Amino acid sequence: MIQEHFNLRPYNTFGIEVFAKRFAAFSSIEELSHFLQHRDGDELLFLGGGSNVLFTQNFDGFVLRNEIHGIEKVEETDDHVLIKAGAGEVWHDFVLYCVENDFGGIENLSLIPGSVGASPMQNIGAYGVEIKDVFVSLEAYHIESGEVHTFDKDACEFGYRESVFKRKLKNQYVIVSVTYRLSKKHTINSSYGAIENELKVMGVDFPTIKDISKAVIAIRSSKLPNPAEIGNAGSFFKNPVVEKEVLENIQLNYENVPNYPAPNGKVKLAAGWLIDQAGWKGKTFDTYGVHKLQALVLVNYSDTEGSKIFDLSTEIIQDIYQKFGVELEREVNIY
Ligand code: FAD
Ligand code: NAP
Numbered sequence: 277m278i279q280e281h282f283n284l285r286p287y288n289t290f291g292i293e294v295f296a297k298r299f300a301a302f303s304s305i306e307e308l309s310h311f312l313q314h315r316d317g318d319e320l321l322f323l324g325g326g327s328n329v330l331f332t333q334n335f336d337g338f339v340l341r342n343e344i345h346g347i348e349k350v351e352e353t354d355d356h357v358l359i360k361a362g363a364g365e366v367w368h369d370f371v372l373y374c375v376e377n378d379f380g381g382i383e384n385l386s387l388i389p390g391s392v393g394a395s396p397m398q399n400i401g402a403y404g405v406e407i408k409d410v411f412v413s414l415e416a417y418h419i420e421s422g423e424v425h426t427f428d429k430d431a432c433e434f435g436y437r438e439s440v441f442k443r444k445l446k447n448q449y450v451i452v453s454v455t456y457r458l459s460k461k462h463t464i465n466s467s468y469g470a471i472e473n474e475l476k477v478m479g480v481d482f483p484t485i486k487d488i489s490k491a492v493i494a495i496r497s498s499k500l501p502n503p504a505e506i507g508n509a510g511s512f513f514k515n516p517v518v519e520k521e522v523l524e525n526i527q528l529n530y531e532n533v534p535n536y537p538a539p540n541g542k543v544k545l546a547a548g549w550l551i552d553q554a555g556w557k558g559k560t561f562d563t564y565g566v567h568k569l570q571a572l573v574l575v576n577y578s579d580t581e582g583s584k585i586f587d588l589s590t591e592i593i594q595d596i597y598q599k600f601g602v603e604l605e606r607e608v609n610i611y
Pocket of ligand 2: 402467468499536
């Protein structure tokens with residue numbers, strides 16, 4: 277059913293009240309194709325869980341929410357399984373399904389909000405794992421031709437919080453299913469961030485993938501604002517990947533600036549650290565601001581207009597550039 281003048285507030289985790297000219301949810305390719313026949317030249321926006329978007333104005337077009345479900349084992353050997361999941365599956369439920377079935381590889385990505393279909397969009401990542409590490413292929417509906425095309429890993433051109441769907445194929449495809457290769461013989465990845473520490477608190481010496489998932493859930497729950505309580509879209513900015521000289525310049529004033537090796541001799545800086553050092557952490561402007569525990573996360577405490585959060589992000593970008601000579605890039609998709 278197509279609904280008009282539709283309030284998108286429940287459909288974005290920032291909790292911003294904006295209206296779409298038209299809205300519909302689809303649970304199959306046939307339904308998607310049917311709705312697109314009624315596009316009437318409207319601009320389109322495909323939504324999963326709305327956890328990586330900021331609406332700065334009403335959307336004068338057709339919003340289509342992906343609710344294609346289904347989880348299917350398509351191959352199994354002694355070492356691994358290939359699991360194909362519908363794009364509308366809730367990502368964290370899919371992680372729990374894998375952990376419960378002892379399929380390893382995505383336990384470090386526990387509790388990331390959103391849908392399976394969006395997972396390749398920005399090559400979601402956390403605690404040293406990215407979706408590209410387990411990705412096999414995806415099926416995507418080509419909006420112009422109505423054909424379903426298959427993309428393997430190379431075709432997705434995954435990068436750091438990037439894929440071809442955020443760049444040159446932007447707005448051309450709707451992802452309808454994703455196939456992942458998961459292990460039956462596990463490699464436990466506990467070296468990143470606070471996981472080791474959390475495992476100690478849990479009293480676990482030899483962690484299973486279930487323990488890793490539990491540890492990640494515990495850390496995330498203690499550090500990140502729950503969108504059901506405080507509107508947010510996770511990290512608002514990407515961690516910048518810069519030339520070594522940029523790091524050396526910062527080190528002149530901040531000897532201990534956190535940095536990590538990146539491809540091609542570059543280094544990754546922690547955007548949250550830069551924002552914190554610049555004094556933004558916890559800053560609150562009436563109904564919105566920078567989260568008090570995590571400087572990378574901008575928050576909507578109640579009824580804020582998305583444009584105000586966008587303007588705040590611009591101020592932060594300018595300030596970080598002035599103070600550190602580093603240009604932050606927004607991770608969240610702006611509409
Ligand atoms: P949406 O917000 O609905 O959409 C995001 C973009 O993808 C939009 O441009 C949309 O048009 C497009 N899109 C969505 N689905 C499809 C589809 N099927 N086909 C084509 N285009 C599509 N991200 C991380 O990478 N790591 C984290 O650890 C992480 N932690 C987070 C923590 C919190 C508290 C929050 C709120 C967010 C976090 N995020 C994180 C960001 C977000 O959860 C992910 O980017 C997630 O994959 C977005 O999924 P979604 O379904 O909500 O996408
Ligand atoms: P953290 O552990 O405090 O670390 C701060 C930053 O340093 C992270 O952003 C991380 O980069 C980087 N880092 C830490 N250890 C690293 C290592 N061993 N090698 C390379 N980089 C390292 O981070 P946090 O804020 O609590 O987040 C924990 C994880 O969840 C991170 O992976 C983060 O990306 C993810 N997360 C993502 C979002 C989002 O919306 N995108 C929101 C919340 C959390 P990376 O970010 O590149 O990992």
